[in-house]
Amino acid sequence: MTSPTPTPDRRLFGPGPSNPYPEAVAGLNRPILGHLDPDFLAIMDDTCAMLRTVWGTENSRTLPLSATGSAGMEAAFVNTVGPGDVAVIAVNGLFGERMCDVAARCGADVVRVDHDWGQPIDPQRVADAHPSPKVIAAVHAETSTGVRSDIAALGRLKGDALLITDAVTSIGGIELAADDWGIDVGYAGSQKCLGVPPGLAPFTINDRAFARRIEHPQSWYLDLGLLGGYVGEASARHAGRTYHHTAPTGMIASLHDGLARILAEGLPAVWARHAEAGHILQDGLEKLGLELFAAQGFRLPELTTVKVPEGVDSAAVRSELLTRYNIEIGAGAGAYASTVWRIGLMGHNARPDAALLILAALAEILGR
Amino acid sequence: MTSPTPTPDRRLFGPGPSNPYPEAVAGLNRPILGHLDPDFLAIMDDTCAMLRTVWGTENSRTLPLSATGSAGMEAAFVNTVGPGDVAVIAVNGLFGERMCDVAARCGADVVRVDHDWGQPIDPQRVADAHPSPKVIAAVHAETSTGVRSDIAALGRLKGDALLITDAVTSIGGIELAADDWGIDVGYAGSQKCLGVPPGLAPFTINDRAFARRIEHPQSWYLDLGLLGGYVGEASARHAGRTYHHTAPTGMIASLHDGLARILAEGLPAVWARHAEAGHILQDGLEKLGLELFAAQGFRLPELTTVKVPEGVDSAAVRSELLTRYNIEIGAGAGAYASTVWRIGLMGHNARPDAALLILAALAEILGR
Numbered sequence: 001m002t003s004p005t006p007t008p009d010r011r012l013f014g015p016g017p018s019n020p021y022p023e024a025v026a027g028l029n030r031p032i033l034g035h036l037d038p039d040f041l042a043i044m045d046d047t048c049a050m051l052r053t054v055w056g057t058e059n060s061r062t063l064p065l066s067a068t069g070s071a072g073m074e075a076a077f078v079n080t081v082g083p084g085d086v087a088v089i090a091v092n093g094l095f096g097e098r099m100c101d102v103a104a105r106c107g108a109d110v111v112r113v114d115h116d117w118g119q120p121i122d123p124q125r126v127a128d129a130h131p132s133p134k135v136i137a138a139v140h141a142e143t144s145t146g147v148r149s150d151i152a153a154l155g156r157l158k159g160d161a162l163l164i165t166d167a168v169t170s171i172g173g174i175e176l177a178a179d180d181w182g183i184d185v186g187y188a189g190s191q192k193c194l195g196v197p198p199g200l201a202p203f204t205i206n207d208r209a210f211a212r213r214i215e216h217p218q219s220w221y222l223d224l225g226l227l228g229g230y231v232g233e234a235s236a237r238h239a240g241r242t243y244h245h246t247a248p249t250g251m252i253a254s255l256h257d258g259l260a261r262i263l264a265e266g267l268p269a270v271w272a273r274h275a276e277a278g279h280i281l282q283d284g285l286e287k288l289g290l291e292l293f294a295a296q297g298f299r300l301p302e303l304t305t306v307k308v309p310e311g312v313d314s315a316a317v318r319s320e321l322l323t324r325y326n327i328e329i330g331a332g333a334g335a336y337a338s339t340v341w342r343i344g345l346m347g348h349n350a351r352p353d354a355a356l357l358i359l360a361a362l363a364e365i366l367g368r
Numbered sequence: 369m370t371s372p373t374p375t376p377d378r379r380l381f382g383p384g385p386s387n388p389y390p391e392a393v394a395g396l397n398r399p400i401l402g403h404l405d406p407d408f409l410a411i412m413d414d415t416c417a418m419l420r421t422v423w424g425t426e427n428s429r430t431l432p433l434s435a436t437g438s439a440g441m442e443a444a445f446v447n448t449v450g451p452g453d454v455a456v457i458a459v460n461g462l463f464g465e466r467m468c469d470v471a472a473r474c475g476a477d478v479v480r481v482d483h484d485w486g487q488p489i490d491p492q493r494v495a496d497a498h499p500s501p502k503v504i505a506a507v508h509a510e511t512s513t514g515v516r517s518d519i520a521a522l523g524r525l526k527g528d529a530l531l532i533t534d535a536v537t538s539i540g541g542i543e544l545a546a547d548d549w550g551i552d553v554g555y556a557g558s559q560k561c562l563g564v565p566p567g568l569a570p571f572t573i574n575d576r577a578f579a580r581r582i583e584h585p586q587s588w589y590l591d592l593g594l595l596g597g598y599v600g601e602a603s604a605r606h607a608g609r610t611y612h613h614t615a616p617t618g619m620i621a622s623l624h625d626g627l628a629r630i631l632a633e634g635l636p637a638v639w640a641r642h643a644e645a646g647h648i649l650q651d652g653l654e655k656l657g658l659e660l661f662a663a664q665g666f667r668l669p670e671l672t673t674v675k676v677p678e679g680v681d682s683a684a685v686r687s688e689l690l691t692r693y694n695i696e697i698g699a700g701a702g703a704y705a706s707t708v709w710r711i712g713l714m715g716h717n718a719r720p721d722a723a724l725l726i727l728a729a730l731a732e733i734l735g736r
């Protein structure tokens with residue numbers, strides 16, 4: 001029980017984590033530094049600068065939170081809504097639902113705007129749901145359904161509200177332009193299209209949202225006012241650093257090196273690579289006679305949802321992919337657990353060869 | 369800016385993170401697995417089992433939280449206290465103070481029992497502070513002062529209250545016996561005596577505390593009722609796993625392999641190694657004419673506090689250690705920032721050669 005066991009080398013073609021970029025793995029192998037070491041603080045500042053680029057923002061308060069993407073969601077709400085604040089939340093999948101739960105735990109008055117799963121959100125309907133919400137929240141790329149929504153359109157309609165955006169599955173995979181689109185608060189995860197192991201939540205908040213934040217949020221760990229003494233804000237001010245918590249320095253070095261690799265390729269090229277891999281996969285699945293789940297025109301290239309064919313045992317296929325080919329794909333989410341598969345080609349896996357491999361493996365197992 | 373830079377190979381002799389065990393570093397290099405992969409779930413279950421051993425507990429709900437030790441503190445309070453609940457908190461350093469802040473954000477009625485920094489807590493005074501608190505909380509090993517407190521004595525006096533214990537700097541370094549001592553809820557960190565990179569918070573809660581928990585805590589991310597569907601409780605029940613959030617699978621593999629290394633050496637031998645290294649260091653510092661800060665009889669072997677000699681610039685010495693010898697030590701905490709040094713010999717660094725090295729470097733720089 002207590003000795004290390006061999007670990008299978010999986011192809012992580014599920015909804016995340018994805019196989020990290022080799023550069024991000026190499027980053028994990030850098031010597032661990034202390035969280036107040038000047039050399040580490042330089043890595044942290046570089047990381048924040050590169051995060052600004054992938055977010056498409058100038059926000060000084062752009063930083064990696066020391067937890068996974070779901071904690072990023074929690075940070076977005078605990079810092080912006082308190083008891084009685086109206087939060088309009090667009091729900092078109094599992095992560096929109098989770099937002100409602102998280103916001104309600106902050107005491108917010110949640111106005112939920114439901115959409116069919118597999119469809120994008122309707123920005124006008126979301127904007128019309130309440131005359132004066134404090135925040136409007138939506139998921140850019142719904143991990144549960146593989147659907148992209150038009151955040152820019154929502155940003156044009158938001159009025160005085162703060163716009164919170166979940167970019168967990170979009171960042172580093174498809175176009176994201178926080179400032180141009182009017183995103184006031186955004187959170188993401190390291191482990192999908194950024195191609196870094198799971199454990200960090202890239203986060204950004206603009207001055208407008210920070211000025212209207214909850215000054216003493218219910219979470220100490222995710223209190224952006226306190227965090228600002230250590231990272232993001234502090235680095236922008238070139239001020240002294242105040243200890244808050246022990247940053248996961250090794251993970252941040254990995255994120256740094258993963259981001260450097262992405263920016264060396266260039267964001268437009270990275271997006272084009274994701275688009276190409278997703279196109280090959282989705283085209284190939286249809287040629288196998290399978291039916292895609294997400295609404296046409298709104299399909300994410302990095303995360304494809306496909307219906308399990310009639311009479312096929314979803315779990316048995318996933319199990320055979322895993323044991324025979326070391327390939328992981330995801331089950332569906334929520335009510336679609338056994339009727340949809342989720343296939344991610346994210347980050348390092350956003351390549352034509354990965355698309356060919358999963359198509360060949362599925363064709364073989366399904367006998368098509 | 370965007371290309372990886374060489375990273376100095378520091379000796380991390382501060383209050384944490386410490387240099388990880390080589391086995392924990394090797395664990396980081398295992399291929400990343402999905403958080404629902406059966407091979408990963410086996411690693412997770414093994415990890416929880418080994419965590420029970422280092423905690424000294426049989427609690428089924430023993431698990432690594434996906435964030436750092438400070439999030440462990442937050443998890444302890446958000447799951448046990450709500451508005452109006454009385455929380456008696458022993459404060460003899462920075463982390464006791466932080467507990468008061470975190471508990472207050474949960475709406476708790478905080479009864480703070482202050483002690484001088486550098487002294488252990490007085491269990492009787494803490495127990496007498498309120499007739500019927502819901503929780504009593506104390507820090508086992510105060511990272512800010514290098515002091516050990518008698519948690520077993522507090523456990524004998526706790527009455528009906530739940531005992532919350534901060535074991536961030538004690539776990540894996542000195543004796544810890546959660547069940548025997550009456551600890552109901554405990555949290556720790558991966559990055560000190562466990563010798564694993566920062567990013568995880570080993571956590572344990574017993575059935576008594578779980579039964580009296582806040583059923584719908586203000587934190588979704590740290591909701592132990594929800595987490596129980598994925599890890600700890602679920603593995604004990606051999607039940608199906610429910611997705612909660614994406615576990616940091618790489619970090620958990622590293623923790624697994626670090627724990628396996630500790631248990632291969634044996635906990636008593638590991639504790640003896642920490643005791644020996646701390647003794648050499650503390651003895652040597654006194655021979656250099658320096659004065660220890662923590663009260664005699666209550667000094668942690670893994671974290672030594674020493675007064676900065678009269679007329680010596682604390683920051684200049686730390687800077688010279690860093691730049692000339694690649695050695696990190698810590699400044700003091702709070703009011704002692706410039707008058708105390710904190711020297712940690714934790715985990716992989718709990719060795720006689722590490723003690724000799726820091727003594728030699730200090731002697732050279734101080735000209736003694």
